[in-house]
Amino acid sequence: MLASDSPRRAALLAEAGFEFETVSPRVAEKLDLDLTLRELTMWNAIRKGIPVARTHPDKIVLAADTLIALEDEIIGKPADLSEAAQILRRLNGRTHEVCSAVFVHRFAAGRPAAFHEISRVRFRRLSKVQINRYLAKVHPLDKAGAYAAQGHGAEIIARIEGSFSNVVGLPMEQTRRVLEHFGVRPRRRGVS
Secondary structure (H helix, E strand, O other): OEEOOOHHHHHHHHHOOOOOOEEOOOOOOOOOOOOOHHHHHHHHHHHHHHHHHHHOOOOOEEEEEEEEEEOOEEEOOOOOHHHHHHHHHHHOOOEEEEEEEEEEEEHHHOEEEEEEEEEEEEEOOOOHHHHHHHHHHOOHHHOHHHOOOOHHHHHOEEEEEOOHHHHHOOOHHHHHHHHHHOOOOOOOOOOO
């Protein structure tokens, strides 16, 4: 069971061949700047997963959270298009970290597992016009850092070090391994 509203996480799991139900977690993501990037993403992933696991104690529940940081400053989702443009101008030509934390739990068995993954993303040097063109093609308000690696991501991203799927929102390499420990395997061979 996926405890997430993210269509990107659902797509990654489906493409990998996993069958699952999606449940919307009824908790708001927090942005507590006293926590590190790893701590904050893990805290949010656990906060999303625990209530869903309690409600469905016999199901294996997966919850995740993804944020970015530029020089240790955490950047969440933009509030509006103006803030999205500001964020992209800050990331312009620079390297930032993308951290996803994943929490998997079967409440009835008392079997939680959690991990995080960090990838480094280098942005291309972009003009104001290129940033505005990019923002016109995507919906940046539901994305940490106001961008997506998939789709039009190649227009703004020069290089990704680490897991590409992590930058999309769910590090599939580690997720597969953890789900396997819970006895969950893809029904068919998927593309990752």
